[in-house]
Amino acid sequence: MFFPRARRVLAALLLCLLLFTTACAPKTPGRFDQAQQESSRQRSGQAVAKDSTQGSEFNKFFPSADAGYQRVYTQEKKGFAEAKLKKDGKDLAVLSINDTQAVKGAANPAAKFVNSPKTIAGYPAVSQGSTGTAILVANRYQVKVQSRDASFTEAEREAWIQKFNLGGLARLAKAQ
Structure with missing residues (x-):
């Protein structure tokens, strides 16, 4: 036992x-x-520049949702704001505005626009891969539209860039 x-x-x-x-x-x-x-x-080692524009200030410059489209804000931080463009519940594109002076110590994102022969609404424009189109407003703010669906073409990206309040964004850059 x-x-x-x-x-x-x-x-x-x-x-x-x-x-x-x-x-x-x-x-x-x-x-x-x-x-x-x-x-x-x-x-x-990176930090957001103190004089960067708050992301919330960019929201009023985004195009309004119309004709069955839906704009859904997805990200907002100092120097950047982003929204998805949806139609019938499907993500078509991502719309964004970023302050090119936001990140200290990084290569200037505005440099790619210097020798651009293309313009949209009078601002220098570049294609970013096969799905992205961007412009530089007032040598400071990059406005970009990226396709998330194959049906969303370059012509549509350019049309949506023109729907942003680019004049207001230029005035904001001059006020900074």
Whole structure:
């Protein structure tokens, strides 16, 4: 009778010892830990410029939703605002405005517009891949439309860029 009870006690002690040693062992790094550390290290030196425009100020310059389209704001932070353009519940495009002076220490995003032969509404324009079109307003604000559906063409992107309140955005740049 003594041995069966001793085996149970010994088994319980060994189980506790096993749990204790594995719980206190150092954690092995996960497969994404290295990438997270590198990403955090890269962003730690960057900061948003103090004179950047608040993202909430950009909202009034976005085109209004009309003719069955729906505009849904998705992101707003200092120097940037973004909205999705939807129709019949389908994401057609992403509309955005960003302050090219927002990020300190980075290459100036406005540089790509310097030698642009193309213009939209009188502002220098560039194509960004096969799905993006952007203009630079008052050498400061980039207005961009990116297709999220293959049916949303370059001509439609250009038309939606012209629906932004570009004059108001230019006045905001001069007031800054």
